[in-house]
Amino acid sequence: MLIIFGASGDLTARKLIPALFNLYKGGHLPEKFVVLGVSRSDLSDGEFRKKVVHESEYLKESVGKEANSFIETFANKLFYEDLGDDYDTNYHRLETRISDLNTKYGTDDNYIFYLSTPPSLYEVIAKNLSEEGLNNEEKGWKRLIVEKPFGYNLDSARKLNEGLHNYFQETQIYRIDHYLGKETVQNLLVTRFANSIFEPLWNRNYIHHVEITNAERVGVEKRGGYYDKSGALRDMFQNHLLQIVSLVVMEPPIGPGAEEIRNEKVKALKSLRKMTDEKTLFDNTIRAQYVSSVIDGEKVPGYREEEGVDPNSTTETYAAIKFFVDNWRWADVPFYVRTAKRMPTKVTEVVIHFKSPHHQIFKDSGMDSKDNKLIIRIQPDEGILIKFGVKVPGQGFKVERANLDFYYSSLVEQHVMEAYERLLLDAMQGDATLYARADEVEAAWEFVDPILEYWKNGKDVKTYGYSAGVWGPKNSDDLIDGNHMWRNPEE
Numbered sequence: 001m002l003i004i005f006g007a008s009g010d011l012t013a014r015k016l017i018p019a020l021f022n023l024y025k026g027g028h029l030p031e032k033f034v035v036l037g038v039s040r041s042d043l044s045d046g047e048f049r050k051k052v053v054h055e056s057e058y059l060k061e062s063v064g065k066e067a068n069s070f071i072e073t074f075a076n077k078l079f080y081e082d083l084g085d086d087y088d089t090n091y092h093r094l095e096t097r098i099s100d101l102n103t104k105y106g107t108d109d110n111y112i113f114y115l116s117t118p119p120s121l122y123e124v125i126a127k128n129l130s131e132e133g134l135n136n137e138e139k140g141w142k143r144l145i146v147e148k149p150f151g152y153n154l155d156s157a158r159k160l161n162e163g164l165h166n167y168f169q170e171t172q173i174y175r176i177d178h179y180l181g182k183e184t185v186q187n188l189l190v191t192r193f194a195n196s197i198f199e200p201l202w203n204r205n206y207i208h209h210v211e212i213t214n215a216e217r218v219g220v221e222k223r224g225g226y227y228d229k230s231g232a233l234r235d236m237f238q239n240h241l242l243q244i245v246s247l248v249v250m251e252p253p254i255g256p257g258a259e260e261i262r263n264e265k266v267k268a269l270k271s272l273r274k275m276t277d278e279k280t281l282f283d284n285t286i287r288a289q290y291v292s293s294v295i296d297g298e299k300v301p302g303y304r305e306e307e308g309v310d311p312n313s314t315t316e317t318y319a320a321i322k323f324f325v326d327n328w329r330w331a332d333v334p335f336y337v338r339t340a341k342r343m344p345t346k347v348t349e350v351v352i353h354f355k356s357p358h359h360q361i362f363k364d365s366g367m368d369s370k371d372n373k374l375i376i377r378i379q380p381d382e383g384i385l386i387k388f389g390v391k392v393p394g395q396g397f398k399v400e401r402a403n404l405d406f407y408y409s410s411l412v413e414q415h416v417m418e419a420y421e422r423l424l425l426d427a428m429q430g431d432a433t434l435y436a437r438a439d440e441v442e443a444a445w446e447f448v449d450p451i452l453e454y455w456k457n458g459k460d461v462k463t464y465g466y467s468a469g470v471w472g473p474k475n476s477d478d479l480i481d482g483n484h485m486w487r488n489p490e491e
């Protein structure tokens with residue numbers, strides 16, 4: 001049984017129910033399966049089904065041509081319980097409801113509790129569940145899925161981990177990061193460790209620098225209230241981007257198991273060089289906000305004009321960080337990572353820039369040292385692009401740039417699971433590989449905390465402005481060393 005706390009919220013309708021529906025459609029859910037939505041709204045089972053299934057705009061695409069009876073069978077697996085005002089009472093009633101559903105539908109006392117509430121409620125919910133014995137695995141397993149943000153900084157993340165560990169074992173806790181559910185993020189592991197052609201080059205001897213870009217076209221949409229207290233560093237960098245960094249940086253795990261992979265990721269995160277003095281932080285971090293602009297003849301509000309945002313806010317919608325990784329493999333290789341809203345396009349990609357050959361016999365031929373690149377496109381146009389030089393046919397040795405390009409879409413037609421589908425299925429099967437472990441989350445905060453602190457209280461900290469639809473503030477190019485520049489993905 002899946003019990004969703006915060007079930008009347010946006011995430012349930014937008015992501016969780018469509019993911020469950022697709023899993024059901026694909027025959028991935030056990031026959032005896034029940035979803036119990038829990039929240040503070042006063043809804044009946046029927047009203048809940050209407051909201052998240054029958055009248056949901058998010059399910060339309062998945063429902064497609066499915067017969068009404070099929071949709072009905074799915075909807076009839078959904079139930080709802082109103083928990084009252086504060087998520088701190090009425091758990092005995094909840095326990096009774098769970099156990100009635102369990103008896104009626106034969107779900108074997110196996111429960112996943114999905115916390116999609118404000119993070120301040122996570123511990124309260126865990127405590128109440130434990131008081132009702134709902135963390136007890138004597139009969140059936142009990143798992144807790146926790147949504148992001150996991151903490152607000154290192155201190156709060158540690159406290160949250162400690163709080164949850166009072167009631168649930170670490171092996172029962174699944175911290176979700178939906179980027180890990182993306183096929184192309186997982187493919188980073190396969191690209192590196194299932195092939196013999198990349199890994200020998202994957203180190204400081206051959207790699208000049210690594211660049212990771214995450215760009216979105218949208219602004220903060222209707223989430224100004226949340227976003228203004230968060231900013232790009234907390235919203236995207238601490239979690240999704242550092243997860244990608246850890247997969248690029250990590251050493252080969254001894255096997256594909258959850259602990260084996262996560263042990264290496266933690267080591268990778270711990271090896272990121274922390275920036276502690278103001279000069280280093282000033283030189284290596286840039287934050288900025290989009291300002292009001294006109295795109296395609298239409299006026300787009302600036303960040304400070306968005307609903308829920310303080311008109312004097314310094315919260316960043318653009319963050320670019322340069323850092324180093326202090327270990328044998330990566331010594332002296334700069335990493336450049338940026339994330340932003342209101343960019344020209346939506347794209348996430350990892351670019352491995354290779355060094356030029358030690359001795360360049362064709363250096364006057366048209367190729368230059370910046371031309372060997374491996375581009376891992378995480379989204380959209382998921383795939384891998386290798387840029388290299390080829391000889392132009394004819395006399396002499398004129399070299400031209402060429403692309404070796406692989407698109408996932410060229411693989412045989414196959415339903416690629418959405419991140420939430422994959423992650424929910426993994427949690428049901430007890431596979432925590434794609435979930436963040438406590439020490440992993442803390443290691444990421446350890447790196448981010450000094451930047452947050454500097455941006456909050458440091459001297460000379462600036463919040464630059466950039467127009468919507470451009471690749472960030474002008475001075476962001478200054479972050480990159482030498483004659484290199486950010487790769488702006490239409491290129």
Ligand code: BG6
Nearest residue numbers: 148178179216235236240348379
């Ligand atoms: C979320 C952030 O975690 O990820 C959002 O809170 C962001 O601000 C979203 O828009 C991006 O996810 P994706 O999968 O669209 O890249």
